[in-house]
Amino acid sequence: MSSKNIPAIIACACLAMACGKKKQPLKASANQVPVVDVIVARYSNVINTIEANGTIIANEYVELKPEVSGRLIYLNVPEGKHVEVGTVIARVNDADLQATLNKTKVQLELAQKTEERLRKLLDINGVNQADYDAALNTLNGYKADISYTQALIDKTVIRAPFSGTVGLRQVSPGAFVTSASVIATMQQLNQLKIDFTIPEQYGNLVHTGGTVNIETDGSKGVRRKATITAIEPQANAVTRNLKVRAVISAREDTNPGAFAKVYVGEGQSAKAILIPTNAIIPDDKNKQVVLVHDGKAVFTSIQTGLRQSTNVAVINGMKEGDTLVVTGVLFAQPNAAVKVRQVKQLSQLVDSSATATGGN
Structure with missing residues (x-):
């Protein structure tokens, strides 16, 4: 063996010993x-207190819209005031319908006289049955026309469907409106509803007649009790949540559309x-x-x-x-x-x- 190869052999031996020493801790760590x-x-x-987000809605809510198109000839929208059910809110121009109604009434009057005359003749066999039937049919046709025209006239009148508070007026007198035009909104505020959702796994915490606690921004941290009136029987197929509705008495610090924090099952353990x-x-x-x-x-x-x-x-x-x-x-x-x-x-x-x- 050449003396030149001895240092290289020693270096290889030292490297092998060093590698062997590094492998031993890994083997010990594995064990x-x-x-x-x-x-x-x-x-x-x-x-079992579940926090849910809810929305306050009016007990009843409606957008007042005309059923027919035309020009407004009467408008009575007491903004922010209470009105009773049946109060006339607006009228659409019905001059053409009134004219048609008057014309049909004149024709009806003549048809009634004709029917009465032919009925007397029919009693003494002075006219055949077919002529009398035609006169009677004409009379009934005019009566039907009057009922139909009157129904169209009724559609030109917008009345309050329930007793409640009228919102802001959306149109002006004399405006041309269609069935898509909103004249105003109307809400019943004697009591309010809260709609909220909870996961279906907590469905046992809610039942009709039960109570939940709610807190609104206007209540300044004070919680109020609300009574559950209904639960949607089918869970949402996407979120797997149940929709629940509760009611509370109206207060000045609670408005429809407001956000409410709902506490379900509070106090139960x-x-x-x-x-x-x-x-x-x-x-x-x-x-x-x-x-x-x-x-x-x-x-x-x-x-x-x-x-x-x-x-x-x-x-x-x-x-x-x-x-x-x-x-x-x-x-x-x-x-x-x-x-x-x-x-x-x-x-x-x-x-x-x-x-x-x-x-x-």
Whole structure:
């Protein structure tokens, strides 16, 4: 062996020894048992309060529109004032219809005399039955024409369909209007409705005759009770939400169209297993948590219900007494051994989370 090759051989040997030393920690890391913290699942009281967004609407609402086209010859829109049902709000020009009605009445009068004369002749066989039937048919035709014309005249009059408050006037006297023209709006404000939606999974919290609490911007933090009057029987196919309607008494600080925060199930409580939200492993199809059974990690699918700020209620997949991994979740492997470092309380996790948030 040449003396020139000796340094190269020594360098290769040292490199091989160094590579061998680097591989040993990786092998040891693979066999290392992950250390986790756990909590023991316990039932606790959960306040079933669901917050929903709602809209306040009038008890009755209508846009006053004419049924026929024409020029307005009368307009009585007391803006912002209360009117009784049947009050005439507007009239459309009906001069042509009135003329037609008068003409038909004259023709009807002549037809009545003809029918009476032929009926007397028919009694003494002075006219055949066909002539009398024709006269009677003409008489009935004029009566039908009068009824039809009168119906058209009635359509030219716009009346208040219910007792309520008239909104702002949208047209001026003498304007030409069509069936699409809005003369004004009218609302019944003696009581108000609130429409809101909630997820269908909380449908058991609402029922007809039950109550919810509402809060509006004008109420300045004061909540009022509203009574549920109806629930849409079919859930929305897209959002899977249920539409609910409740009623409240009218007040000056509450206007139709206003936003309302609705609190459903406030004051009611139920027992449920609460777990930290960060202990849940989201999946494409379901949610999973890691339980410890006989020193090994067991991945279990769960169904969740009511959410709080840091916790969530488990409605299926866990039972009281289960040991749940709350820290080190990402290091656990299915059916692999884990080492429990500490058994914590749920309140400790909440306090530490609040401290971390405050520190940020």
